[in-house]
Amino acid sequence: MSVSTEALEDLVDELGNIPHSSEARLLRAKSRDRFAQSPVLREVMRGRVADIYIAPRSKEELRVTVGACVRHRIPITVRGAGTGQFGQGVPLSGGAVIDVTGITGIVPTTLGTVRALTGTLLVDIDNEIRPTGWEMRMHPSTKNQSTIGGYIAGGHAGIGSCQWGILRDRGNIVALEVMTAEENPRFIELTGEDVNIVHHAYGANGIITEVELPTAPAWNWQELVIAFPEFDQAARFAVDLCESEGILKKVVSVQQDPLPTYLPDLAPYVPQGHSMVLAMVAEQCMPVVEDLIAANNGHIGYRTDEEQGAYGIPMYEFTWGHAMMHYQRVNRKLIGLLALFPKDDLYDSIVRINRDFAHLGPTHIEMKRFDGGLSAQGSPVWDFESQEQMTEITRQLQEAGLDIANTHTPTLLASGMKPWAAAEAELKRVADPYGLLAQGKSDDETVNEVTEATALPSKGWKYRLTASDVQR
Numbered sequence: 001m002s003v004s005t006e007a008l009e010d011l012v013d014e015l016g017n018i019p020h021s022s023e024a025r026l027l028r029a030k031s032r033d034r035f036a037q038s039p040v041l042r043e044v045m046r047g048r049v050a051d052i053y054i055a056p057r058s059k060e061e062l063r064v065t066v067g068a069c070v071r072h073r074i075p076i077t078v079r080g081a082g083t084g085q086f087g088q089g090v091p092l093s094g095g096a097v098i099d100v101t102g103i104t105g106i107v108p109t110t111l112g113t114v115r116a117l118t119g120t121l122l123v124d125i126d127n128e129i130r131p132t133g134w135e136m137r138m139h140p141s142t143k144n145q146s147t148i149g150g151y152i153a154g155g156h157a158g159i160g161s162c163q164w165g166i167l168r169d170r171g172n173i174v175a176l177e178v179m180t181a182e183e184n185p186r187f188i189e190l191t192g193e194d195v196n197i198v199h200h201a202y203g204a205n206g207i208i209t210e211v212e213l214p215t216a217p218a219w220n221w222q223e224l225v226i227a228f229p230e231f232d233q234a235a236r237f238a239v240d241l242c243e244s245e246g247i248l249k250k251v252v253s254v255q256q257d258p259l260p261t262y263l264p265d266l267a268p269y270v271p272q273g274h275s276m277v278l279a280m281v282a283e284q285c286m287p288v289v290e291d292l293i294a295a296n297n298g299h300i301g302y303r304t305d306e307e308q309g310a311y312g313i314p315m316y317e318f319t320w321g322h323a324m325m326h327y328q329r330v331n332r333k334l335i336g337l338l339a340l341f342p343k344d345d346l347y348d349s350i351v352r353i354n355r356d357f358a359h360l361g362p363t364h365i366e367m368k369r370f371d372g373g374l375s376a377q378g379s380p381v382w383d384f385e386s387q388e389q390m391t392e393i394t395r396q397l398q399e400a401g402l403d404i405a406n407t408h409t410p411t412l413l414a415s416g417m418k419p420w421a422a423a424e425a426e427l428k429r430v431a432d433p434y435g436l437l438a439q440g441k442s443d444d445e446t447v448n449e450v451t452e453a454t455a456l457p458s459k460g461w462k463y464r465l466t467a468s469d470v471q472r
């Protein structure tokens with residue numbers, strides 16, 4: 001236990017009837033996220049457990065909870081649905097896990113945006129607005145499980161990113177309401193460029209209480225399983241599809257042979273030895289998409305209306321983070337890296353890396369736009385042997401021209417996915433004066449043993465500097 005018994009007892013007194021528990025099994029369960037997908041984190045995260053689990057049911061109960069934790073200097077880890085994959089939801093130094101999944105609801109907004117309380121499930125938001133002809137611009141492949149606050153604090157992109165870019169792209173988050181971790185917590189509304197100060201900060205510089213996102217027209221999406229005799233043809237099709245601005249698409253996922261065979265529900269639609277593209281495109285765009293498939297020697301193995309597939313789940317649950325989950329069901333040792341392919345050399349670099357690293361294993365990439373251009377994210381998928389092996393592969397792929405983020409670490413510093421600059425540090429000083437939020441995860445803290453144990457020689461992702469970054 002990292003918190004004194006007296007402090008915990010005093011905290012419990014202040015919580016009153018706000019649901020809480022220190023039952024050991026519950027604490028273990030609520031101190032985990034999906035970090036076990038990483039063979040590195042399976043070891044490093046072992047035994048890191050909170051001292052108390054608290055589940056406020058409203059923003060007011062959250063305010064009471066946070067104020068009490070701060071007064072007793074108890075570390076705070078906020079928890080959504082716990083689907084983060086990097087161990088970012090694990091309480092590294094014990095304390096309180098505050099589960100916000102009870103704080104739900106959709107707040108009325110103007111046309112073109114949707115605003116919801118932090119614990120609202122993404123699927124509930126989409127279900128609410130779909131009848132109006134609108135939908136969220138993007139969501140993770142965990143739309144059915146994860147919360148809007150957790151997505152903004154722990155995620156970065158997903159289904160829709162091949163059309164709209166990533167969350168941190170200007171305009172993709174409209175506003176965030178954030179609660180400070182002070183003895184008397186306050187609410188701060190962030191808009192404009194400032195939303196990115198808190199986005200993907202793992203809750204280290206503020207607790208998100210409300211999120212406002214832009215919406216997009218909800219087309220009649222078609223789910224397509226497309227097979228190509230050669231990987232290069234699949235890659236060419238994926239790049240051409242995404243570079244066709246007039247075609248409305250939502251996901252474009254390239255999975256090289258034999259990866260389709262690791263997805264038993266899709267394998268029957270992909271001939272032996274073929275590579276696969278999973279795509280969602282608007283129905284009215286199908287004729288031109290069919291032409292593009294034919295031009296690249298591919299064929300549609302299966303087509304259905306959105307979420308009507310014979311495979312029983314939405315097609316996007318075979319893409320993005322879900323793809324590795326399925327692969328690991330066949331072989332738990334399989335792993336990959338979150339590498340970005342260069343925008344100015346996209347198709348050629350995909351083909352080159354695939355050829356030069358064929359000895360590692362087949363390639364899985366997701367097409368995504370960011371900073372105004374098209375890129376692809378992913379890497380070859382290989383059998384994990386050791387941290388040394390992963391270090392060497394990271395070095396080689398980086399030398400070959402990829403920008404790599406370390407997704408096998410819960411610390412922002414070692415990850416390199418989010419810039420932690422003066423604005424992030426300044427908000428942390430204001431919103432978390434006692435350093436209780438997401439302890440051990442932000443760059444402001446001294447390099448701890450977790451950062452060291454999980455470090456890779458990755459240089460992280462680079463984003464274009466904006467005028468406001470420079471001013472800040």
Ligand SMILES: Cc1cc2nc3c(=O)[nH]c(=O)nc-3n(C[C@H](O)[C@H](O)[C@H](O)COP(=O)(O)OP(=O)(O)OC[C@H]3O[C@@H](n4cnc5c(N)ncnc54)[C@H](O)[C@@H]3O)c2cc1C
Pocket residue numbers: 033034077078079080081082083084085088089090100118139140141142145146147148149150151152153154155156157158159202203204206207208209320321322325438
């Ligand atoms: C199979 C799989 C597929 C995935 N696919 C994608 C994908 O396509 N795109 C993508 O971006 N991500 C993806 N992810 C990871 C992604 O981060 C989560 O799925 C999801 O968006 C997180 O939501 P959650 O409610 O589970 O958050 P949690 O896992 O509970 O929390 C995530 C992080 O945010 C913090 N946090 C949670 N709520 C708050 C809050 N209110 N205020 C401040 N901090 C908070 C937590 O402490 C933690 O650090 C995937 C994960 C899995 C397991």
